[in-house]
Amino acid sequence: MTVSVSWYLILGAILFTIGVVGLLVRRNVLIMLMCIELMLNASNLTFVSFARQHQDVGGQADVFFVLVVAAAEVVVGLAIIVSIFRKRLGATADDLSSMKG
Amino acid sequence: MLAAQTLALPKISYWAIAPEAILIGGALLMLAMSATIRSKIDPVIFSIITFVTSLASIGAGVILYINVLKHGKYLAIDGALSVDGFGIIVGMAVGVAIAIFALSSEGFLSREGWDGPELLALGLLSGTGAELMAMANDLIMIFLALEILSIALYVLAGMDGRRTASGEAAIKYLILGGFSSAIFVYGIAFVYGTTGSTNLAQIAAFFATNLLAHDGLFLVGMTLVLIGFAFKVAAVPFHVWSPDVYQGAPTPATSFMASVAKLGAFAALLRVFLSAFISYKQDWQPLVFGVAIATLLLGAFGGLVQNNVKRMLAYSSISHAGFILLGLVVGAELGAQRVVLYLIAYTFIVMGAFSVITVVGGKGDNGHDISNYRGLARQHPYLSGSLALFLMAQAGVPFTVGFVAKFGVLSALASSGGVGSYTLVVVALVSSVISAFYYLRIVVVTYSSPVGIGAIEPEPLAESTHVASELESFNVDELSMEYSPLKVAVDYDIEEIERALDESPLEDPIGKVPLSSTIAISISATATVVLGVFPGILFALVSHATFLF
Numbered sequence: 001m002t003v004s005v006s007w008y009l010i011l012g013a014i015l016f017t018i019g020v021v022g023l024l025v026r027r028n029v030l031i032m033l034m035c036i037e038l039m040l041n042a043s044n045l046t047f048v049s050f051a052r053q054h055q056d057v058g059g060q061a062d063v064f065f066v067l068v069v070a071a072a073e074v075v076v077g078l079a080i081i082v083s084i085f086r087k088r089l090g091a092t093a094d095d096l097s098s099m100k101g
Numbered sequence: 102m103l104a105a106q107t108l109a110l111p112k113i114s115y116w117a118i119a120p121e122a123i124l125i126g127g128a129l130l131m132l133a134m135s136a137t138i139r140s141k142i143d144p145v146i147f148s149i150i151t152f153v154t155s156l157a158s159i160g161a162g163v164i165l166y167i168n169v170l171k172h173g174k175y176l177a178i179d180g181a182l183s184v185d186g187f188g189i190i191v192g193m194a195v196g197v198a199i200a201i202f203a204l205s206s207e208g209f210l211s212r213e214g215w216d217g218p219e220l221l222a223l224g225l226l227s228g229t230g231a232e233l234m235a236m237a238n239d240l241i242m243i244f245l246a247l248e249i250l251s252i253a254l255y256v257l258a259g260m261d262g263r264r265t266a267s268g269e270a271a272i273k274y275l276i277l278g279g280f281s282s283a284i285f286v287y288g289i290a291f292v293y294g295t296t297g298s299t300n301l302a303q304i305a306a307f308f309a310t311n312l313l314a315h316d317g318l319f320l321v322g323m324t325l326v327l328i329g330f331a332f333k334v335a336a337v338p339f340h341v342w343s344p345d346v347y348q349g350a351p352t353p354a355t356s357f358m359a360s361v362a363k364l365g366a367f368a369a370l371l372r373v374f375l376s377a378f379i380s381y382k383q384d385w386q387p388l389v390f391g392v393a394i395a396t397l398l399l400g401a402f403g404g405l406v407q408n409n410v411k412r413m414l415a416y417s418s419i420s421h422a423g424f425i426l427l428g429l430v431v432g433a434e435l436g437a438q439r440v441v442l443y444l445i446a447y448t449f450i451v452m453g454a455f456s457v458i459t460v461v462g463g464k465g466d467n468g469h470d471i472s473n474y475r476g477l478a479r480q481h482p483y484l485s486g487s488l489a490l491f492l493m494a495q496a497g498v499p500f501t502v503g504f505v506a507k508f509g510v511l512s513a514l515a516s517s518g519g520v521g522s523y524t525l526v527v528v529a530l531v532s533s534v535i536s537a538f539y540y541l542r543i544v545v546v547t548y549s550s551p552v553g554i555g556a557i558e559p560e561p562l563a564e565s566t567h568v569a570s571e572l573e574s575f576n577v578d579e580l581s582m583e584y585s586p587l588k589v590a591v592d593y594d595i596e597e598i599e600r601a602l603d604e605s606p607l608e609d610p611i612g613k614v615p616l617s618s619t620i621a622i623s624i625s626a627t628a629t630v631v632l633g634v635f636p637g638i639l640f641a642l643v644s645h646a647t648f649l650f
Contacts, residue, residue, distance in 0.1 A: 009294075012290075016283075016287055019283065023276070023280055029272060029276070032276050033276070033279070036276070036279040036280060036282075036283050039280070039283035039284070039287065040282075040283050040286060042287065043283065043286040043287040043289075043290045046287065046290035046291070046294065047290045047293065049294075050290065050293055050294035053294070054294075054297050056297065058293075058298065058299065059290075059293055059294075062241050062289075062293070062299060065241055065244070065245055066244075066286055069244070069245065069248045069282070072248065072252055073248070073252060073275075073279055073282070076252050076255055076256060076275070077255070077275050077279065080255065080256070080259050080268070080271045080272060080275055081272065083259070083262070083268065084259070084265075084268035084269070084271070084272060098265055098266050098269055099266055099269060099270075099344075099345045099348050099349055
């Protein structure tokens, strides 16, 4: 029994939507960063599903690039978050409001 | 099942990637130097290395360009890079932006006492990403180059540890940048799924021979890719990060975002939509049309209510993004050429303006309120004169390169004859007029009398007997109140005040203008005027800015 590719695509879309909604709703910067990861991994799942559909290794190779970029982004992101919130208590996006206009 | 495929490693053409490789080499050299040399290294040395590196990168670009003119365009590294006039010319513009960035950073680094090479090294790495984006011929390659560009910029935005605004800018840029990258990749996944490739040439070839029966998924992918780009170039409605990030980031980093990041992102945007997605022009053109109108109007109106000069220039760059999008609405190679022209012109005027702003910011990089510009012309006529030139150029005044750029895009749009193209031209002109208001506001402030906010304290003026006798004719207390220069002219004898000011030593927050900043400003100003008076040079150059496909 094989599972149709569409189901994987639908799962990818659900994960991506969870990531988008989470990023827009949650106010904790760490959670927001996790939501970005979720969106990137939803893209990875979509890539792999399409690669299987096309019988093409290219889509699977692309996933590695996305993974590397996601890792680099998290490393830089966490470093920035740590450097900013070292002096503060919570990592809440609402505290970041010195600039407006 | 996937058959076991052997991965054939592509042949690397080192000439094709020479401009980028040189930039990376310069960055690594500086990082290695700072790690191995024990004694403190003067930031001047790092600035010189960055400057020489960017010139070498431009030189490599020139060689590549001559080669392409002689032997024609070609694909390099298994189709990942397209070595053509468009990519090389935008890459050279990136090199110019980095060279000016290196010059204007030198004064900044010495003034702020930052002795590490990080600012310049990250600038070079980020520039590598922009040059790669201009040549990339594969959606995944564009994504990687975009991330090389962006991740370095996130760090650049947050480099100023003394101001909380800098960290805030970095977080906002990081979260929204990451969000847009994720949207971009998801879009690429759908394009890959429907066309079977991420290579722009192969996607174009696919659409040349196939017609998608159900193109819903492809349209979703294309829209997501467009949204990802719109975030990066700060087009409305995805612009909200840009004023905050511009304001919070250290000023040299802001200049980098305004020039290099836009060069790379716009180059890739044009290449993707005019080569791979050109058969879906009917579908993306209305989207870009709407985004362009919104961007033009918001860029013009948003800047009116700002009091921070960096925020004003953020809205100004949003307005420029609207103009550049007009080149995409044209939807043909002519539009791409005029966009390249606009990008070159924009590089000079925005880097020049930010070089002045970096100097005026003063120690601590805080003096970016419009009140800090009051009376600038009295103490620094060269700074205020060149700032006026750059702002006039941004407004599109004739005999500056800004006029040539706007004329180029608008004439291409008007001659394209597309639906609503004249409407768009009118909107662009109106937007240009409105945004001229806030450019002029800065210019007027620099040439107004320095009496008033900040520049002079009323108490020492009253205490100094010599000055007090001069000023007896009016109430000194009034000076501390906020008033307009016009009111001064009406109520008081302006001559008296000016004479008193000339005699009383003023605290100059700017001090001596560094030589490197003067060179940076002079280069930009010369280019702005010369290319504005002789636009034929630019038009001849961009006529070779063609795509391989």
